[in-house]
Amino acid sequence: xxxxxxxxxxxxHAFPVGWKLAALAVAATGLFxxxxxxxxxxxxxxxxxxxxxxxxxxxxxxxxIRPLLPVLVLLFAVQAxxxxxxxxxxxxxxxxxxxxxxSLVTLTTRASDTIDALERGLGWLRPLGVNAGKVSLMxxxxxxxxxxxxxxxxxxxxAQRARGVERSALALLVxxxxxxxxxxxxxxxxLEARGYDPR
Amino acid sequence: xxxxxxxxxRYGEREVLRGIDLTLAERRVAIVGSNGSGKSTLARLxxxxxxxxxxxxxxxxxxxxxxxxxxxxxxxxxxxxxDVQIVYPTVAEDIxxxxxNLRLPRDEIARRVDAVMARFGLTEHRDWPAHRLSGGxxxxxxxxxxxxxxxxxxxxxxxxxxxxxRNRRRIAGVIRDLPQTALLISHDLDLVAxxxxxxxxxxxxxxxxDAPAAAIAAYVARMG
Amino acid sequence: xxPLTTRDLVHCALFAAxxxxxxxxxxxxxxxxxxxxxxxLMGVMLAGAVxxxxxxxxxxxxxxxxxxxxxxxxxxxxxxxxxxLGPTGGFAIGFALAAFTVGWLAERLPRxxxxxxxFVACAxxxxxADYALGIPWLSMVSGLPLEKAALGSLTFIPGDLIKAGVAxxxxxTVKRAYPLAAAH
Ligand SMILES: Nc1ncnc2c1ncn2[C@@H]1O[C@H](COP(=O)(O)OP(=O)(O)O)[C@@H](O)[C@H]1O
Ligand SMILES: [Mg+2]
Numbered sequence: 341x342x343x344x345x346x347x348x349x350x351x352x353h354a355f356p357v358g359w360k361l362a363a364l365a366v367a368a369t370g371l372f373x374x375x376x377x378x379x380x381x382x383x384x385x386x387x388x389x390x391x392x393x394x395x396x397x398x399x400x401x402x403x404x405i406r407p408l409l410p411v412l413v414l415l416f417a418v419q420a421x422x423x424x425x426x427x428x429x430x431x432x433x434x435x436x437x438x439x440x441x442x443s444l445v446t447l448t449t450r451a452s453d454t455i456d457a458l459e460r461g462l463g464w465l466r467p468l469g470v471n472a473g474k475v476s477l478m479x480x481x482x483x484x485x486x487x488x489x490x491x492x493x494x495x496x497x498x499a500q501r502a503r504g505v506e507r508s509a510l511a512l513l514v515x516x517x518x519x520x521x522x523x524x525x526x527x528x529x530x531l532e533a534r535g536y537d538p539r
Numbered sequence: 540x541x542x543x544x545x546x547x548x549r550y551g552e553r554e555v556l557r558g559i560d561l562t563l564a565e566r567r568v569a570i571v572g573s574n575g576s577g578k579s580t581l582a583r584l585x586x587x588x589x590x591x592x593x594x595x596x597x598x599x600x601x602x603x604x605x606x607x608x609x610x611x612x613x614x615x616x617x618x619x620x621x622d623v624q625i626v627y628p629t630v631a632e633d634i635x636x637x638x639x640n641l642r643l644p645r646d647e648i649a650r651r652v653d654a655v656m657a658r659f660g661l662t663e664h665r666d667w668p669a670h671r672l673s674g675g676x677x678x679x680x681x682x683x684x685x686x687x688x689x690x691x692x693x694x695x696x697x698x699x700x701x702x703x704x705r706n707r708r709r710i711a712g713v714i715r716d717l718p719q720t721a722l723l724i725s726h727d728l729d730l731v732a733x734x735x736x737x738x739x740x741x742x743x744x745x746x747x748x749d750a751p752a753a754a755i756a757a758y759v760a761r762m763g
Numbered sequence: 764x765x766p767l768t769t770r771d772l773v774h775c776a777l778f779a780a781x782x783x784x785x786x787x788x789x790x791x792x793x794x795x796x797x798x799x800x801x802x803x804l805m806g807v808m809l810a811g812a813v814x815x816x817x818x819x820x821x822x823x824x825x826x827x828x829x830x831x832x833x834x835x836x837x838x839x840x841x842x843x844x845x846x847x848l849g850p851t852g853g854f855a856i857g858f859a860l861a862a863f864t865v866g867w868l869a870e871r872l873p874r875x876x877x878x879x880x881x882f883v884a885c886a887x888x889x890x891x892a893d894y895a896l897g898i899p900w901l902s903m904v905s906g907l908p909l910e911k912a913a914l915g916s917l918t919f920i921p922g923d924l925i926k927a928g929v930a931x932x933x934x935x936t937v938k939r940a941y942p943l944a945a946a947h
Contacts, residue, residue, distance in 0.1 A: 481776035483628045487670035489784045513933040521941045524777045528770040530624035533616040535640035538769050
């Protein structure tokens with residue numbers, strides 16, 4: 341999901357990031373005015389076409405959709421029960437389409453390019469006191485930290501299972517926080533050791 | 540040359556460095572000591588990450604208190620856990636981070652990043668997310684992203700503690716081949732034995748400062 | 764306004780990542796209630812309670828920016844601009860307001876840093892602010908009358924109260940185990 345950029349020589353990859361993000365925003369917004377399941381189905385086929393155009397493997401598509409599957413099924417079932425199957429199909433299809441398009445952008449754009457685009461966009465907010473450089477560093481740090489924290493969560497859960505504690509929110513959160521606050525200290529040292537100056 | 544003049548450091552009430560006087564001029568100096576003896580604190584004083592509560596730290600005559608920026612450019616720092624010093628999500632971006640802080644031109648950044656990746660066998664991983672690297676590769680990346688800045692001194696704070704034997708040897712080899720002056724904190728006595736000079740720290744004081752064999756013997760005797 | 768230090772930047776990134784991770788791990792059962800959604804709101808409360816209003820709010824803005832950029836970080840793997848336009852978009856945007864409010868209250872309530880004080884901050888600030896944005900939004904997007912939307916959301920309150928309890932307890936523990944961080 342994160343940092344899953346897959347390098348290919350394709351027009352989708354070459355498309356400028358800013359436009360990709362803008363197109364995603366427009367598509368996502370426009371989608372909410374479409375409730376015809378046939379139209380959404382057609383759009384889904386179109387999205388898969390874009391994946392093919394980007395020369396991404398089928399596995400990449402499935403990998404993006406699989407975690408969403410239970411939600412899609414639930415969404416369809418609930419909507420279908422209350423508002424008919426067309427609405428169910430449209431709602432679930434819309435969500436699938438949204439995730440597919442978003443992940444198409446993710447898979448075909450380097451995180452750094454997305455962040456650069458955001459940074460350029462944020463440059464406009466400088467008069468409001470927004471420091472684009474700091475925002476972009478924080479974005480990069482967040483993206484970097486997510487997989488590190490996921491590993492940590494697995495590790496903590498494993499340690500607790502070994503001690504017979506089954507899943508408890510507190511038993512997860514407290515060690516996660518204590519450990520990561522210490523990590524944050526080291527990380528800010530590391531930033532400054534490499535010449536980062538927040539001023 | 541790095542000089543520490545009667546350096547003391549406290550965290551709150553606790554004094555963890557109690558008057559350190561050292562002149563480090565050798566190409567390879569190692570520091571050993573039990574957990575909590577103050578090694579990492581000492582290391583952080585060397586590049587101005589921490590400032591001494593008393594005394595002075597001088598790097599080539601520059602005081603860390605007044606010339607922090609210049610000192611940081613001279614002294615690179617490699618931490619124990621690469622996960623806390625890899626800042627950017629992908630390999631090449633992370634290596635470029637320090638160079639960007641120096642506000643170097645883009646093409647020079649690209650050139651230096653490419654060169655250091657080639658040197659550490661990271662070229663094929665340039666766009667890899669850092670979390671998909673192995674432990675040893677992560678530490679190589681951490682070292683690469685420090686060396687790309689071309690520091691005159693490199694401080695290693697337990698760089699091999701989290702690694703398996705094979706990767707430990709690999710990192711040891713990298714340190715051995717460095718042209719720079721290196722200050723190595725480690726519990727790996729084989730690695731420490733390769734230094735020219737070994738300093739033993741205990742409860743914030745230097746308790747031995749000698750050639751490796753003698754200093755290690757003193758350290759082992761203390762630990763026993 | 765005080766400029767952000769390096770450590771402030773890292774702390775904001777850290778809590779944005781914690782909120783993201785709490786949306787990615789499988790839902791954690793909280794006591795006796797079957798909580799249908801994940802622990803993400805708990806991360807929001809924690810950000811406010813541990814970092815305070817300014818940094819907590821900022822850290823959630825950061826999180827929302829990543830979501831808007833198309834990373835599926837909201838619970839259930841949701842992301843992209845579309846999320847904000849959907850029926851629950853207000854609850855997502857409300858995260859930033861909620862973290863800010865939790866921090867604002869935590870900094871002002873009597874017996875600052877104590878468990879009861881943190882609990883009130885998390886419950887009032889976290890649930891209150893998130894719902895204050897989420898419910899009108901839900902009503903607007905779904906066309907449901909406001910009372911119906913509010914009534915429907917009430918079913919989540921017991922679960923959210925438990926989350927507030929867990930977040931308050933975790934925040935209080937961290938502030939004790941790690942006073943340096945609380946010194947902000
Ligand atoms: N940021 C800090 N705040 C308070 N105490 C600290 C901090 N960092 C280290 N210490 C304490 O100072 C002592 C020396 O720590 P350190 O220099 O990390 O030792 P070493 O690296 O030799 O294990 C330890 O007792 C440690 O708990
Ligand atoms: Mg140490």
